[in-house]
Amino acid sequence: MFQIKAQQLKTVQNQTLNLMLVFAGSLFIALSARVAVSIPFSMVPVTLQTLGVLLVMVLLGSKRGTMSVLLYLTEGLSGLPVFAMGAGGFYHLTGPTGGYLLAFLPMGFLFARWLEWSFERRFISVAAASLLTHLFILMLGALWLNRFIPWDSAVMKGIIPFIPGAVFKSVIVAGFTAGMNRSKM
Numbered sequence: 001m002f003q004i005k006a007q008q009l010k011t012v013q014n015q016t017l018n019l020m021l022v023f024a025g026s027l028f029i030a031l032s033a034r035v036a037v038s039i040p041f042s043m044v045p046v047t048l049q050t051l052g053v054l055l056v057m058v059l060l061g062s063k064r065g066t067m068s069v070l071l072y073l074t075e076g077l078s079g080l081p082v083f084a085m086g087a088g089g090f091y092h093l094t095g096p097t098g099g100y101l102l103a104f105l106p107m108g109f110l111f112a113r114w115l116e117w118s119f120e121r122r123f124i125s126v127a128a129a130s131l132l133t134h135l136f137i138l139m140l141g142a143l144w145l146n147r148f149i150p151w152d153s154a155v156m157k158g159i160i161p162f163i164p165g166a167v168f169k170s171v172i173v174a175g176f177t178a179g180m181n182r183s184k185m
Helices: 002-033 049-077 090-094 098-117 123-145 151-158 160-184
Strands: none
Touching (some): 002 049, 049 098
């Protein structure tokens, strides 16, 4: 009987730890959204959200990382000021920036699954996977943005200005991942 209770306690402890990690991941993404700069010609600000999403995926894996992103989006949907520039609410998921926010979920998951399935942790490989993830987030965001402005404007205002930042953030993700991999050896 004691054995069953000890196993139950361990299960509760594991579940509590998982919940705390998921919450911490959503908090990290929310804090990364606070680093935001408006671009005068675009409806989409430059933020560190994608960096936050990918680092959460690196640290927590596909399951807990995806739950963190889902919690983050839910927090924003409920009106908490967790999106860029302290925004929150339904409009931000259905407005011009909604496609970028919603793209975090599938693209973050796919990036994390690639990390889990691949034994490749070299800097260049992770940088390429991270950049590809960033570009898909930008593409999905621009497709959504196209509901509000013409496609050529969506590309010029929703993809092109963000490519240098995507490269920079991908280098950070790759360096962090490679550093974590070296420290495990």
